[in-house]
Amino acid sequence: MPRVALRDIHKRFGSTEALRGANLELAPGEIHAVLGENGAGKSTLVRALYGLVRPDRGEILIDGVPREISTPRRALELGIGLVHQHFMLVPALTVAENLLLGEPLPAFLRRAELRARAREILELYDLGLDPDAPADSLAVAERQRLEIVRALARGVGVLILDEPTAVLAPSEAAALLSLLPRLRERGTTVLFISHKLAEITAVCDRVTVLRAGRSVATRPVAGLAAAELGRWMVGEALPPPGSPPAMAAGAPALRLQDLRVPGLGGIDLELRAGEVLAIAGIDGNGQGPLEEVLAGVLPIGSGTLEVLRPPLAVLSGDRQRTGLVLDLSIGENLALSEAAGAGRERLYRYGFLRSSELQRVARESIARFEIRGAPDLQARALSGGNQQKLCVARALGGEPRVLVAVNPTRGLDVAATAAVREELRERARAGAAVLLISTDLDEVLELGTRVCVLFRGRLTAVEPERRTRERIGELMLGLGGA
Amino acid sequence: MKSWRAWIEPSLAVLIALGCAVLVLVLLGANPARALVALAGGAFGDRLALENTVVRMMPLALIGLGVSLAFRCGVWNIGGEGQLYLGALAATALGTRLLPDAPAAILIPVLLAGGALAGALWAGIAALLKTQRGVSEVLSTILLNFVAVLAVAWAVHGPLQELAGSYPQSDLLPEAGRLGIPPGLLRIHGGVVLVLLLPFAVWLLLFRSAVGLRLRAVGASPDAARYAGVSPEREVVRALLLSGGLAGLAGAIEIAGVTGRLFENLSPGYGFTAIAVSLLARLHPLGVLPAALFFAALASGSGAMQRVAGVPSVTVQVIEAIVIFLSVGFALAGRRS
Ligand SMILES: Nc1ncnc2c1ncn2[C@@H]1O[C@H](COP(=O)(O)OP(=O)(O)OP(=O)(O)O)[C@@H](O)[C@H]1O
Ligand SMILES: [Mg+2]
Numbered sequence: 001m002p003r004v005a006l007r008d009i010h011k012r013f014g015s016t017e018a019l020r021g022a023n024l025e026l027a028p029g030e031i032h033a034v035l036g037e038n039g040a041g042k043s044t045l046v047r048a049l050y051g052l053v054r055p056d057r058g059e060i061l062i063d064g065v066p067r068e069i070s071t072p073r074r075a076l077e078l079g080i081g082l083v084h085q086h087f088m089l090v091p092a093l094t095v096a097e098n099l100l101l102g103e104p105l106p107a108f109l110r111r112a113e114l115r116a117r118a119r120e121i122l123e124l125y126d127l128g129l130d131p132d133a134p135a136d137s138l139a140v141a142e143r144q145r146l147e148i149v150r151a152l153a154r155g156v157g158v159l160i161l162d163e164p165t166a167v168l169a170p171s172e173a174a175a176l177l178s179l180l181p182r183l184r185e186r187g188t189t190v191l192f193i194s195h196k197l198a199e200i201t202a203v204c205d206r207v208t209v210l211r212a213g214r215s216v217a218t219r220p221v222a223g224l225a226a227a228e229l230g231r232w233m234v235g236e237a238l239p240p241p242g243s244p245p246a247m248a249a250g251a252p253a254l255r256l257q258d259l260r261v262p263g264l265g266g267i268d269l270e271l272r273a274g275e276v277l278a279i280a281g282i283d284g285n286g287q288g289p290l291e292e293v294l295a296g297v298l299p300i301g302s303g304t305l306e307v308l309r310p311p312l313a314v315l316s317g318d319r320q321r322t323g324l325v326l327d328l329s330i331g332e333n334l335a336l337s338e339a340a341g342a343g344r345e346r347l348y349r350y351g352f353l354r355s356s357e358l359q360r361v362a363r364e365s366i367a368r369f370e371i372r373g374a375p376d377l378q379a380r381a382l383s384g385g386n387q388q389k390l391c392v393a394r395a396l397g398g399e400p401r402v403l404v405a406v407n408p409t410r411g412l413d414v415a416a417t418a419a420v421r422e423e424l425r426e427r428a429r430a431g432a433a434v435l436l437i438s439t440d441l442d443e444v445l446e447l448g449t450r451v452c453v454l455f456r457g458r459l460t461a462v463e464p465e466r467r468t469r470e471r472i473g474e475l476m477l478g479l480g481g482a
Numbered sequence: 483m484k485s486w487r488a489w490i491e492p493s494l495a496v497l498i499a500l501g502c503a504v505l506v507l508v509l510l511g512a513n514p515a516r517a518l519v520a521l522a523g524g525a526f527g528d529r530l531a532l533e534n535t536v537v538r539m540m541p542l543a544l545i546g547l548g549v550s551l552a553f554r555c556g557v558w559n560i561g562g563e564g565q566l567y568l569g570a571l572a573a574t575a576l577g578t579r580l581l582p583d584a585p586a587a588i589l590i591p592v593l594l595a596g597g598a599l600a601g602a603l604w605a606g607i608a609a610l611l612k613t614q615r616g617v618s619e620v621l622s623t624i625l626l627n628f629v630a631v632l633a634v635a636w637a638v639h640g641p642l643q644e645l646a647g648s649y650p651q652s653d654l655l656p657e658a659g660r661l662g663i664p665p666g667l668l669r670i671h672g673g674v675v676l677v678l679l680l681p682f683a684v685w686l687l688l689f690r691s692a693v694g695l696r697l698r699a700v701g702a703s704p705d706a707a708r709y710a711g712v713s714p715e716r717e718v719v720r721a722l723l724l725s726g727g728l729a730g731l732a733g734a735i736e737i738a739g740v741t742g743r744l745f746e747n748l749s750p751g752y753g754f755t756a757i758a759v760s761l762l763a764r765l766h767p768l769g770v771l772p773a774a775l776f777f778a779a780l781a782s783g784s785g786a787m788q789r790v791a792g793v794p795s796v797t798v799q800v801i802e803a804i805v806i807f808l809s810v811g812f813a814l815a816g817r818r819s
Contacts, residue, residue: 295709296711297708297709314709316709321703321705321706322705322706322708322709323706323709324703324706325699325702325703325706325707325710326702326703326706327698327702327703328695328698328699328702332695332698332699335695336695336696336699336707336710336712337710337711338692339692339693339695339696339699339712340696340707340710340711340712341711348691348692351691351692351693352686352690352691352692353690353691353692353695355690
């Protein structure tokens with residue numbers, strides 16, 4: 001008997017049909033992948049299972065019994081836990097408090113008891129978190145582990161992970177992937193959503209593909225190659241990865257000299273028109289401050305930052321916090337930079353909006369970047385990948401001559417990832433200067449005319465003749481000595 | 483957000499509150515039908531009642547408009563009352579002391595602009611405290627209310643006190659400073675033109691201008707707005723200045739259109755009721771007009787209800803409180819679904 005069965009699930013949001021007959025069966029103790037394009041309905045499907053979305057039609061069976069799952073509380077009672085695509089921790093609380101939040105606890109709980117219980121749970125799963133650390137001081141990977149532990153601590157037997165690796169560096173992703181079989185050994189059933197085909201072939205037992213709200217098939221993963229999986233999902237062979245723009249001797253476009261801010265110690269960098277300078281590195285080594293100082297929201301401590309070929313645009317690495325205003329519509333998000341005074345007047349005349357012009361521009365971006373939504377749709381209602389596409393559209397919309405792109409393909413499906421990378425190469429060929437800050441090694445190698453590594457706030461150039469995954473991996477861990 | 487919800491929910495809030503009022507009236511042993519008819523009669527029953535209601539509605543609508551505008555930028559302006567007093571003070575000082583001999587064509591615009599400016603500057607203190615020192619505007623605007631009320635008390639006992647008499651009140655504005663009564667069915671002062679036009683202007687500003695997009699972006703996500711090149715501090719200052727300006731304008735209109743002079747207790751708490759108006763209007767600039775009319779009707783009808791049906795007028799406060807709770811409740815529920 002399947003542990004969980006979702007049968008013929010339908011869900012409509014306004015005029016979008018997110019699910020139109022999705023089926024999914026999880027066998028006990030398997031790792032089951034769900035694969036599909038951005039906006040295919042993956043998150044909606046798992047949110048229905050977790051009680052966050054009420055299906056319009058269809059039934060959910062847990063251990064063969066039809067269940068009505070109306071709230072996350074009910075889902076947890078039935079042993080189902082979800083780690084979100086976008087995090088949902090309470091930042092001001094500590095690890096221990098977050099762990100025990102929502103647990104049935106005695107009314108007056110002493111701090112010491114609280115910590116002891118948290119420590120017990122953390123040690124059981126050997127996950128190395130400090131119970132007293134406030135959640136907002138944790139790195140992304142730690143927060144995610146905390147969410148997983150929180151689910152397990154509540155005795156969850158079915159763990160849903162919605163794109164858990166999208167926010168992780170390769171080494172962290174590997175650590176997470178190695179945790180999954182261990183969970184399986186203890187009898188946990190895992191539902192794993194990812195756009196990275198190699199991850200699916202590495203750890204999953206079966207995979208279900210979702211296309212436009214329908215499940216098209218479920219297959220065992222064993223013996224399936226990543227390329228095959230991709231062809232099967234997209235319906236055609238994937239384009240081969242492109243090669244980086246050739247070394248260009250364009251004019252200098254962006255120059256940083258001995259730039260220092262908290263978290264960055266003396267960055268020297270010259271970016272030229274026509275090239276992509278790729279900065280690899282594990283998150284937390286200064287990417288945040290570098291992005292913020294380039295975006296102009298963090299004041300320069302010392303040193304200089306010159307934009308020699310304006311305008312400069314930043315494609316933010318955090319689409320939900322800084323990339324988009326989620327409560328505004330797609331169109332308004334596209335108009336915001338101009339409303340803030342950047343670039344020439346196009347959407348506004350004498351400070352007042354030209355509505356038809358905005359509609360036209362928004363439609364154009366939607367078509368060009370294949371965003372699933374209409375100009376007036378709130379950005380919040382877009383799927384994660386479609387929010388990312390909107391971020392890309394916005395950064396490129398002002399025709400920047402210097403583009404800073406931070407993890408530009410995070411959360412994008414295979415085809416969209418290829419399209420955005422090609423777009424960045426195309427911009428560079430057309431004379432823009434692109435600074436790519438990415439935790440994804442494939443992306444760095446595929447795009448970078450030159451490659452640098454950011455480690456503990458310092459930048460090291462990778463020698464062109466030693467441009468290999470191994471060498472970059474070494475530098476990312478600070479083992480660059482020779 | 484579906485557009486019908488914007489209308490259904492406030493109407494529902496009002497209906498439920500009236501239902502609760504019926505319950506309270508029954509418990510008090512009164513005849514609910516008679517009381518509610520008296521309430522409606524006192525608010526809309528004859529021309530005089532209607533005029534009274536509309537005159538009360540005007541400051542509520544203007545201040546409520548400002549509160550909504552500030553809310554949209556994520557700023558709580560609880561200081562409408564104080565800004566109204568400062569606007570009234572400025573208008574009085576201009577009309578009775580500084581420009582007593584100016585012709586109407588100059589004096590009226592100067593009075594209104596002066597009142598708006600004074601209200602804006604008063605709110606500007608809170609804006610500075612917030613952006614320079616991180617003081618919550620909720621606290622500072624509330625506290626500035628007390629200061630403003632005291633400032634008016636001091637003025638009518640001191641520099642602005644009437645020259646002839648000894649009451650703590652100012653002289654009457656010169657005739658050239660009084661708002662005329664435009665021709666029409668109702669005899670209401672000309673401030674009504676501004677009250678009907680400004681909501682549309684604010685709507686245009688919020689939803690069709692670059693400034694408005696910046697304000698709303700800051701209200702929804704200051705981090706993302708800053709990334710896009712907007713300065714959240716500057717927008718917060720702008721929102722508070724505009725919000726205070728509208729309240730100050732309401733104060734000037736009270737003086738020039740209704741009372742003709744300044745005295746203590748000028749406002750029966752318009753600045754506070756306006757917050758409820760803004761919530762019932764769901765922060766929508768045009769919704770402020772019906773919402774203000776509703777609260778004004780409650781206020782002007784409550785006296786009649788007490789007289790005719792013998793019901794304590796506090797029943798009206800029950801209705802007000804329930805409407806406020808339900809408005810907030812619906813807004814929160816709308817956020818979650
Ligand atoms: N609350 C909502 N309101 C309106 N539309 C929604 C809402 N949630 C999801 N949608 C729409 O439903 C569709 C499916 O979204 P969903 O988030 O399930 O996609 P997904 O497969 O998880 O995509 P991604 O890979 O980008 O995360 C999208 O078109 C999305 O815009
Ligand atoms: Mg998703």
